[in-house]
Amino acid sequence: MNETVDDPVLEHDIELFTRLLGDVLREHSRKRVLVVVERLREGFMQLREGEDETLRARLRARIEGLDPQTLAEVIRAFAIYFGLVNTAEELNAHLQRMARVSSGERLWRGSFDDTVRRLAADGVAPAPFQSLLEHLVYLPVFTAHPTEARRRTIAEIFRRIFLAGQDLHRHRLNDEEREDKLAEIRAQIQILWKTDEVRVHKPQVTDEVRQGLYFFRESLFGAVPEVYRILEKAVRRVHGAATAAAVPSLMRFGSWIGGDRDGNPFVCPETTELAVRMHAELALEHYLERVGRLQRMLSHSSALCEPAPAFLDSLDADEDYWVETMGQSLRRFLNEPYRRKLAMVAHRLEANLARVRARLAEAETLPAAGYCDARAFLVDLRLIRDSLIHHGDASAAAGPLHDLIRLVETFGFHLVQLDLRQESSRHTEAVAELFARQPGAPYYLAFDESQRLLALVEAIVHPQPFVIDKATLGAATRETLETFETIARARAEVGEQAIGQYVISMTHEASHVLEVMLLARLAGLAGRDRQGWFCTLQIAPLFETIDDLARIDAVMGRLFTDPTYRALLRASGDQQEVMLGYSDSCKDGGILASGWRLYEAQRKVIALADEHGVACRLFHGRGGTVGRGGGPTHEAILAQPADTVHGQIKFTEQGEVLSYRYANPETARYELTMGISGLIKASRCLIESAAPERAEDLEVMAELAAHGEAAYRALVGTEGLLDYFYACTPVDGIALLNIGSRPAHRSRGDRSLSSIRAIPWVFGWGQARLTLPGWFGIGTALARYRGDDPERLVRLRRMYGEWPFFRVLLSNTQMSLFKAEMAIAREYLRLADDPPRAAALLAHIEAEYRLTLSEVLAVTETDRLLADQPALRRSLLRRNRYLDPLNHIQVVLLERYRGEPEAEQREQWLDPLLRSINAIAAGMRNTG
Template structure:
C-alpha cells in the first residue's frame, strides 16, 4: 500500500480519546475499520483484486449473518465451492482480521484506563488502590493483619500447556502494530507525521501477511522455556518488583507497628521444564536447561542494570561526602582507574558488577554481559548483593541524594529481592503411578520389598515411614535400572544439583498428579531422600528444601482431599517434616480433570467443598494451608476473571497465600506489556488481600443451608453430564467425528502429547485438547452442560425455589461467579455453527441422538440462567465482553464454514497438503478470535 492510499482522516479515530467527554466505543470501531482497510489493501496488492473481492464479499456476508439479516446456508455453500488456493486466502485473511481486531480491543482497554486515571475516577475494582480502600473501610487491627498475612505469597505459575497457537514471529509483528496505535494516541492530533505513520503501519501489516502463521515443526521444550522467559523483559522485570514495593509501603503506612511482608508477596513461578507428567521430553537435561536459562535471564538483567546505575551515579567526592561503608565498597572493587578517582559510587558499583559477574560464571559457566577485567569473589547469596546495594542507598541518602536512591537503585534492589539469582521457582510434577512403579523397582533392587505394588495401603505406609527414618540410599550410583527408573532418578539428581547451585527457591515444590493416598505422598518423600533433597537425620528433625504438594484432580479425589490431608498429617514423621517447613503445607486443586470427570457445576462445587474440608483439617492440625489452583484459560478448565475467581473461594481458603497456573494464550493476553501485566497481577494480589482480610462469602449462619442446596444441584448436574459423556453409547465416536480432535494432534503447538496414554477413552484424553476441540466446534460443552438440568429439576416450577437461587446469586460470590462464567461460555456458544460440525458424524442416528441432547440442554441452561440472574440476555453483566463479541465474532463465520468443509474433504480421503494446511490455519484463526479457547 502506498502512502497516498490512506486518507489522513482515517488515521485517528473519531471521538478522540483525549476528549474527557468521550464515553463511546467509537475509537475502537475506528481502529478496527482502519486496520481492516489496511489489511484489505495489502491483500489486494499481494493476492490480487479477485481475492480481495472474494474476501470483502465474504466479510460483508458474515456481518449480515451476525446481524440476522440473512441465513448461513448461502455463505456456507459458496465457501464450500472454493478451490483450495482461494480457501487458503480466505482463511488467512480472516485469521488476520481477528488478530488485528484483538489488537484494537486491547489498545482500547488501555485507552479507557488512561482516561479514567486522567479524570480522577475512583479506583477500578480489582486494582490495588480499590482493595486498599476496602481495607481502610474495614478498620482492621494491625495484629490481625500481621497474623493473617504471615507468609503472604501470590505466585502466578507459567505452564507449558500449549493452546497459544501463534508463532513468536507473529506476536512480534502484533506488538509492532500495537505500539504504532499507542504512539498515535500518545502523540495527540499533531504529534506525528501521519503519512510516515501510515506507511509504517502498512509495512507491518504487509509483514504479517507474508509471514507464515503455522510452524513447520512442533515446538520443542527448549522453545517453550525461552518463550516464557521473554515475558520478563516485556513486563515482569518492571512490574513485579514495583507492585511488591507499593504494596509493602501501603500496608506499613497503615499499620506501622506490624512487621508486614518481610519477603515479597508477589513472586513468579514456572512448570516449564519440571512438569514431566505425560511429557517424555522433560528429562534431567531439561531441568538443568530450564533452571540455567532462568538464572541467566535474572543475572543478565541485574548486570545490565548495574552498568546503567554506574553510568548514572557520577557524583564526585569533591562535591559530596559518601559514607565510610561506601568508600569501603569502592576500595574493595579493584578499580584503580585515575578517571574515576573522585567517583566512589562508580568504583563501588564496578566492584559490585565484578562480584555478580563472578557469580554468573560460577552458576552459568560464563557471564551474560560485559566480561570484567578484574576478577573478584562471587556472591554466594542474593542477600549479599542486596546488602551492597543497601550500602549505596544509605550513602546517597546521607548527602541529600534520596531521589536518586529511589530511582533505578531501588528498582534493582527490589528486583534482586524478588528474582534473586534464580529468577523464578521451577516446580517438579509427576504422576503418582510413575512414582509407585519407580519406587517399587528401587525397593526390589535394594532387597527391601520384592513386590511393592502388591502391598495394601497400610503396609505401604509402614514400609515407607521406615525408609524415611534411614539416611542410607536404596541404590548405589550406576545401579542397573529400567529406563523409566533411571530417567526419574537422574532428573531428581539434576534437581538436587540445581538447588545446591541456585538455592532452595530454584525448585520450591514437587506436585503429585493423581494423588489418592498417603502412600502417594510418602513415595515422593522417599525419592527426594534418595537424591539428598530430604534429610531424615537432620538436627531438629527431618528437613526437605522441596515442599510436597498433593494434587487432587477428579471429583472423587476432591471429595477425599480432606481425609487424605488429615491422614498425611497423622503420620508423625511427615508432620515433623511440615513443622520444619514452618508449618506450611501446599495442596494443589485440579480444575480440568474434575470438569472432564463430572461436568462444570459438579467440578466447581467439588472444588469448593474440598477447600472447606482442607481448611478445617489445617485448622485442626495447626498448619498454614496454601492452595495451588490449576486453572486453564477457558471456563471449562477453571478460567474466567482471576479477581472474581479468587474472591469466590471459601472462607479461610486463601489465608494470605495462593498459587495459580497461567496457561496457553492467556499468558500473552496478560503479560505481553507492562500495562497488561500490572492490571492482571494487581488483580491477583488485590483479590488475595480481600479474601484474606474481609468477609467475602457473606452467607453467615445460612452457609450450611446454601452448601446443602449446592450439594443437591451438583449431584443433579453431574448425573446429567455423565449420562451424556460417559454413558451415552457412541458418544466418543460422535465427539471424535464432530470436532477437530484428531486434527489437533497435527498442530505444532506444544511439546507434550495430547493424551496421557494411547486409547480411545475420554479419560485417556488430556483436558486441554478436550476443551480446545469443543471450543473449535463452538459447542463449549465443558463450560455449561448439565447445569440447566440441575437448575430446572431443582426449581421444578416452584417460584419460591427460584427465589432462593436468585437470592444466592445476589449474595454469594461463588454462585454468582459460577453463573457469570457460564454466561460467558454460553454467549460464545453457537449451536447453528455446531450443527455444521455435527454433520461430519457419518451415522445419522448417532448424529441426531447426541446433538439433540446437546441442543435441548443448551436451551434449558440459557433459560434457567436468565431466570436466576434476572437478566433478559446473556452478558448483561459483562458489556465489555458483549462488545468484544460483536466486534470479533463476524470474522469467525467463514473460518468455521471452511474448517468444516476441509475436515469433510480430509476425512473423505483428500490428502492434499493444502487441505491439511487450511484446517490448521482455521484452527489458528478460531483460537485467535475466541481468545481463551484451551
C-alpha cells in the first residue's frame, strides 16, 4: 500500500525525528527494545503488502514472548513516534502556510484574505460587511470529557521540539549551529523517553481545570490578538484603509471544566467556585505581565508630546489614589504620564489578584478590589490608546497596547464563560422534594406535563414559593440548590460573564426547563420585583437522543408560548440558546440518523424562534471523532442548514482536539482563523437572502436516514452485540485509564447501551479498528436508496458536489472508513467469550464495511478513500506501520490481563495495557 511521497520536506523531518528517537532508544532503553520495534514494524509492513499467515503467526509469537516491562517500552517507543510524527506534520503545515504568506500568492481557502476577497468579488460592499462583522460571535467551549490521553508535561516537551524544528527550517544555520539544534531535539526526545506519559493517578477536576488553563497561558493569549491583526490586515488589503470595516472583538471562550456535573460525582459547588477563581487568577496574572511590559515601553515625556485632555483629566482624578492608596510621591513619573497611569493600572490589578487569591486560600478577610470590573480596566487602556493617537503616536497604540485591549475585550476578568450542566432528572427530583416538603402540596411526580408546567409557573411567580429548611432535605437536593447559590456568588465575585449557560442534558419536556428556572428563582437569579421581571441565568436545553431531536419544536414551542417563560427570557436578553447533542444521538440511532435529525432540528428551532421574535443561538456538542460530530470546523460550519447560523456559533472542543488545535499558538491561530472565516461565510444570510436547500435533497436525506437508522438499530439490537463490544474491545481498560475524572458509565454496574457514555463507546470501537460509529449504516442506506436506478446515483453525485452538508457527511465517512482495519479487528476475536457468535457479528460488520466502501466510492466517483485529501491520506498511511503492531500487542495484553486469576499477576499486565490504549489513541489521533 506504498504511495508516492510528494512532500519531501515533511518526510525528511519525520525521518530525522525517527532517527533521533532510534539513537535515544539505542542508548537508553533495554537492549532488545529497538530490535523488537524494528522487527515488528518491518514485519507488519510486509503484511500490508500481502497477507502471510505464517509471518503473522511468527510476529504474534514474538509479541507473546515478551515480558511486561519490555512490552511497555516497545509501546512507549511507538507512542513517542506518533507524537513526533504529529509534531512534524503540524510544524510543516505551519511552515507551508507561512511560505505562502511570504510569497504574496493567493492564500488558502478559509484564510481571511481569501474569504474577504471572495465576498468583495461577490459584491459585498464595506458597509454590509461591517454590519456582518458586528453580529459575529465565535465561541469555542473547552470540555474535559475523558478523552485526552496526553499529560501537560508531555505537551510541553513536544512544544520545545516544535520550536527547535522550526529553528532548523527558518534560520540560516552553519554546520555547528545545526548540530547544536539537532542535539537540542535529541535531548528533548531523551527527556520524553524518561518521562512517564501515563498518569500515575486519576486526575481530579482541579487537574482538568489546570489542563484547560494551559492552552490559554501557552497559546491563546498570544494567538488571539494575532488572529484579530490578520483579519484587520485582510480587510484593509481588500477594501482599502479609508473604507475598511472596523473589526470588533468577536471571539469569546467557554468552558465546562469544573461546571459539568452530569454523571460526574466529583464536580460539586465548591469545584465550580474554585474553577471560576482559577480562571480569574490566570487572566489577571497575564494582564499584569502585559501592563508591566507596556509600562517599560511607553516612556513618552510630557515635555515632548501633549497627551489628550481626557487622559490628563483621568490623571488628575486619580491623584488621591496615587498618593493615599499607593503611597507614591507626586514627583514619581511626573513627566512620564503613561508610566504614571500604568503604575496605577498595575496597582489596581494587583489588588484584584490579591482578592482572588485570598478567596482561593479561603481567607477570612478579603483585601479591597482595585477595579470594580473589567470595563473599568478597559476605560483606562482606551484612554491611553486614544491619547497616543491624539499626539501622533498611533503606531505605539497599535502594538502591544492594542493587543492587550483585544485580550480584555475577549477574556474580561473571567477568562471563560463557565457553563454548568446537569441531567434533567436531578432537577425533577429536587423540585419534587421541595413540593413534597410543603404542607398540603400535591405529589409533583404524579402530575402530567401540563400540570407540572402550571405548578412550576405558579411557584415562579409566587412571592415566596417554598419554606425551605435545608437540613431536612436530601443530600442531592441540597447540592442542587447550592449549585444555583454558587452561580449567584460567582457572578457577584468575578462578573456577570463568569457563568455562561446552564445546560440541561436529556431535556425531554418543557417542564425540564421550567424546573431549572424555578431553582434559579429560589437562588435569586430570576423572578419579579418592583421593576418587573429579571433573569440573570440563561438556560440551554440539550436535545441529544433521536426522539428528543425530533420533538425539539414541540418542547421549545411550548416554552416560547408560555407568558412567564417568555417574560423571563426577555429579561435575560431575549436570546435562547439551544444545545444539540451529537454524541448520544449517534450512539442512539447511528451516524446517518443523527446527522439528519440534527440538521432537521436546527431548521425547526430557528424557524420557531424567528416566528416568536426570539434570537436563537445553536450550541453544537461536537466530539473529537466523526462518530461524535467531529471533523474540520470550517467545513462543519458551512455544512449547517441555510439561514440558521445568524452570526453566532458555539461548539464544544473536547479531549484530544484541544491539544491538536490549541497546544501551539501557530496552529491555534490557523484553527481560529478557519473557524471564524467559516462563520463569516455561513452568516451571509444576515446581509442577503440565503438560497434554500433543494426540497428533493431533503427528501432523499430523510429516506437515507431512515434506512441508516434501521440498519444501525438492527446491529445494536442483535443478541450478543454488547457482549462482543465488552469482550473484543479494550473498553474495560479505558475505564481504568487515568485520563479523565468522569466515570465511563452513567450508572455503575449497568453495561447497557443507554448507560455507557458515548465517549468510551466510540473509543472502544476505534481502538479495535472498527470505528463503526462513524460509518455503520451508510452503505445500506445508499444501496437501498439507489438500487439499480442510475438516475438515483446521478442525484446522489449531484448532492455530493453541490450540498455542503452531504459532502461533509461523506468526507467524514471516508476518514472513518480509512481508519477501520477489518484484518486487525479479526485479531480481537481471540478475546471473545462466545467465538462463533462474535465471528458472525464481525462478519456482519465487515459486510456493511465493504458495502459502505463501495457505495461511498461510487457516489464520490473516486477509486480510493480520501482521494481529494492526499495530505490526510498520507498522514494516516504513515501511522499504520506502527499502529498494526500496537493492535496485536494490545490483544495479547488483554488476553494476559483478563486471563490472570491472581490480582498481583494481573496487575503486571495493566501498565503496558494502559500504555497501548494511549499509544493507539495517539496514532489514530482520536480517542472519543
